[in-house]
Amino acid sequence: MPAKASGAGASSSSATIEVPVPRRSLIPGGTLYRGNEGMWSWVLHRITGVAIYFFLLVHILDTALVRVSPEAYNVVISAYKTEIMGLGELALVGAIGFHALNGLRIILVDFWGVGTRHQKAMFYVVLGVWLVLMIGFTPRHLMHVFGG
Amino acid sequence: MTTDLTLDNPRTPHARTKRGINWEKWGWIYMRVSGVLLVVLIFGHLFVNLFLGDGVNQIDFAFVAGKLADPFWQWYDFALLVLALIHGTNGMRTIVNDYVAKASIRRILHAALLSSTAVLLVLGTLVLFTFDPCPAGADPELVASFCEDIL
Ligand code: HEM
Numbered sequence: 001m002p003a004k005a006s007g008a009g010a011s012s013s014s015a016t017i018e019v020p021v022p023r024r025s026l027i028p029g030g031t032l033y034r035g036n037e038g039m040w041s042w043v044l045h046r047i048t049g050v051a052i053y054f055f056l057l058v059h060i061l062d063t064a065l066v067r068v069s070p071e072a073y074n075v076v077i078s079a080y081k082t083e084i085m086g087l088g089e090l091a092l093v094g095a096i097g098f099h100a101l102n103g104l105r106i107i108l109v110d111f112w113g114v115g116t117r118h119q120k121a122m123f124y125v126v127l128g129v130w131l132v133l134m135i136g137f138t139p140r141h142l143m144h145v146f147g148g
Numbered sequence: 149m150t151t152d153l154t155l156d157n158p159r160t161p162h163a164r165t166k167r168g169i170n171w172e173k174w175g176w177i178y179m180r181v182s183g184v185l186l187v188v189l190i191f192g193h194l195f196v197n198l199f200l201g202d203g204v205n206q207i208d209f210a211f212v213a214g215k216l217a218d219p220f221w222q223w224y225d226f227a228l229l230v231l232a233l234i235h236g237t238n239g240m241r242t243i244v245n246d247y248v249a250k251a252s253i254r255r256i257l258h259a260a261l262l263s264s265t266a267v268l269l270v271l272g273t274l275v276l277f278t279f280d281p282c283p284a285g286a287d288p289e290l291v292a293s294f295c296e297d298i299l
Contacts, residue, residue: 053239053240056233056236060229060233060268060271060272061268063272064271064272067278069283070209070210070283070286070290071287073208074208074290080204081205081207089198093194096194100187100190103183104184107184137198137199140199140203141204144203144204145204
């Protein structure tokens with residue numbers, strides 16, 4: 001049933017507007033914001049943002065070693081070529097990929113006229129594009145890391 | 149000092165309490181503008197360093213020197229450094245504001261974010277623009293092939 005919402009406050013006109021009933025979520029769970037795509041996209045965006053931030057701090061420092069000596073740089077960078085770190089790089093690329101695509105979704109929600117209405121669909125587009133990019137990257141990276 | 153957290157009722161009209169530049173608004177805009185640019189810059193960064201050629205195995209001093217000898221990559225990496233670091237720091241500031249209720253702790257964390265960002269911005273910029281791809285006395289095995297004429 002479409003809910004009726006009237007204008008706020010005494011100053012507005014008495015016209016009522018139709019508010020469409022929110023579409024049912026594909027993810028079972030809470031009501032409104034809680035437990036649905038909107039919440040999980042936010043949780044993932046926040047966690048990936050923090051993870052990338054701390055990597056960036058380390059990454060600026062390890063790159064700064066090119067200014068120290070070729071030996072110093074090569075020794076530290078060789079740590080990135082181990083198998084454990086190779087898996088870590090995969091996770092990092094996955095995190096950045098999600099944060100980047102979902103960031104574009106946030107921008108569309110903010111600036112695109114019908115962005116809020118399509119935020120759920122856009123979340124699944126983000127997951128789909130992310131999956132395609134990861135399918136392109138993962139085998140190649142694993143071959144580099146594990147030889148082949 | 150007590151924590152003073154008052155929230156306006158919903159639908160309370162926006163009241164401008166301060167004059168001057170609305171820094172929160174410009175921070176909000178910066179997150180979006182830098183985000184769009186970072187999508188392009190980070191995709192290119194990962195594609196060239198981690199996907200093309202030998203992937204992660206190709207990265208060593210000679211590889212980086214080969215890139216940073218070219219002003220294009222110097223300015224590319226400079227844009228990446230500035231945009232990503234400030235974007236990340238501003239995002240962390242938002243998170244601190246969300247979770248840290250105590251004003252004194254919040255101030256300490258803000259100061260830590262600001263000072264570490266300032267140090268890394270200066271360090272990263274100096275590295276990018278004072279870098280010597282063929283350092284004097286370096287092991288010829290470890291530097292880029294174009295250093296032969298110079299060393
Ligand atoms: C790849 C391109 C990127 C895009 C499109 C992007 C986009 C965004 C957007 C739109 C926001 C929300 C800002 C707001 O709500 O006001 C955000 C938040 C954030 N971003 Fe990014 N970003 C990108 C890269 C990065 C990088 C490289 C870092 C780390 C250095 C980072 C760290 C963060 C953090 C920590 C937040 C705050 C998260 C939160 O408040 O929950 N982002 N990003």
